[in-house]
Amino acid sequence: MKKSEKSLSECDLLVIGGGINGAGIARDAAGRGLSVVLCEKDDLASHTSSASTKLVHGGLRYLEQYEFRLVRKALLERETLMRSAPHIIKPLRFVFPHEQGQRPAWMIRAGMFLYDHLARREILPGSHAINLKEHPAGRPLHARLKKGFVYSDGWVDDARLVALNAVDAAQMGASILTRTRCVSVERDGNRWRARLQTADGRTIDVNAGAVVNATGPWAGEFAHAASPDGRKHSLRRSKGSHIVVKKLFDHEYAYIFQHHDGRIVFAIPYEDDYTLLGTTDLDYQGDNDAIRISPEEIDYICALSNQYFDHQISSRDVVWAYSGVRPLLEDASASAQEVTRDYRLELSATSPPLLSVLGGKITTFRKLAEEAVDMLAPLLGNTKPGWTAEACLPGGDLQGATPSARSVMEFDKFVQGLRAQYPWLPEALALRYARSYGTRTHLLLKGCTRIEDLGEEIVKGLYAAEARYLVDHEFAHDHDDILWRRTKLGLHITPDDATRLQAWLNQPQSVVRSPALP
Secondary structure: HHHHOOOEEEEEEEOOOOOHHHHHHHHHHOOOOOOOEEEEOOOOOOOHOOOOOOOOOOOOHHHOOOOHHHHHHHHHHHHHHHOOOOOOOOEEEEEEEOOOOOOHHHHHHHHHHHHOOOOOOOOOOOEEEEEEEOOHHHOOOOOOOOEEEEEEEEEOOOHHHHHHHHHHHOOOOOOEEOEEEEEEEEOOOOOOEEEEOOOOOOOOEEEEEEEEEHHHHHHHHHHHHHOOOOOOOOEEEEEEEEEEOOOOOOOOEEEEEEOOOOOOOEEEEEOEEEEEEOOOOOOOOOOHHHHOOHHHHHHHHHHHHHHHHHOOOEEEEEEEEEEEEEEOOOOOOOOOHHHOOOEEEEOOOOOOOEEEEEEHHHHHHHHHHHHHHHHHHHHHHOOOOOOOOHHHOOOOOOEEEOOHHHHHHHHHHHHHHHHHHHHOHHHHHHHHHHHHHHHHHHHOOOOHHHHHHHOOOOOOOOEEEHHHHHHHHOOOOOOHHHHHOOOHHHHHOOOHHHHHHHHHHHHHHHOOOOOOOO
């Protein structure tokens, strides 16, 4: 056994799955002093966690389903996350146009009042009614729309949220193994014995005190394979798809539209030049690894957009589309959009412990992780309390180590300071670095005093210094990791550019060591 493999042979906690819940649990557990190994068969956030609508939100529509507890929990987490990661999470104002035939305006206003007051707000402004004929958000809309409402939620770079949780976990001693599949796991006395396999065929044997099943849409299958005599886990899989088109409006507001079938579609400013539209919400029975948006979903989203915007779109206008499978708790709901977005943590009745994470949403991942480690840590002889509510994610310490509302509300001051410190950085690049890396921009730019020090511009907007940083510190391996998950530069380049980046990554001098491995 190689040295790196031997060092992984014993741990307190083995986390299977590198989505937001797995990365969040690994971070929380490592911060309490537990030894942690996380394995993910693909890249971090390769599946559900990078296929969201990119929102940190309470879930306004969940009020219709009387999910008050879930909405309150999510609203509390919304501002906690903003304070801890003000670089990748930012406030966003949403416009809800009111249509004839929808619920009465007074009822919508009452729902938004409840949304404003279910949890304490320090950062985000409250809701109010607007005249769309006078408001800038009314200009791109059809003339029939005269009245609307404005409320607050948050935007998040979902894939970077996962990566930063993994980075923090690694900095506290966790071993993060991407492109490493768990091929077997079985009880061996009071321990778990697992076999992992890397992409190049190497095997790693892990002996763990407890296992976390954070495999998302695969959670039911994994739980049954690990514990055939245990409870059968039933998940309802929902397919959510999004499209990206050239921008449909030129202001800072987002929109929330309601279809006559009850589904909600968002229109969100995206990557400066684009609009993100979605999501669909369909029951899914296919292969989790082969999910793709269907022509019917594209037509559905385009048709709903065309009901509201003057500028009409079709499938020909789609520049990018993505789909994901949401693992929802099975219930008696008639349609996927009515199924709860809450989560359940199921701990095996037998020892050693197996904890299965079922359901959940990005906004509540931190609380889910805290509750999961609260359940497991005492079983592993650890009584340290949760800590993540008062800790910044990597790069989020704009006002010091303690999360601060000022970091969110004064983010522009941080950008100005960054530009003053690195005046040679082009303005757009400085803003992108600030939004992606926060204070870790200084690590990325270490030793650089002029633009030439960033090295080769491998593709438009991506210099060698950033590419090396992402490989060295954020577990990136191939061009998709960098272009679509660590950044969204894939929207701005050609397929030939992606090939050029992969060739650069394949060069020996581009290969650097992951912080996860000794």
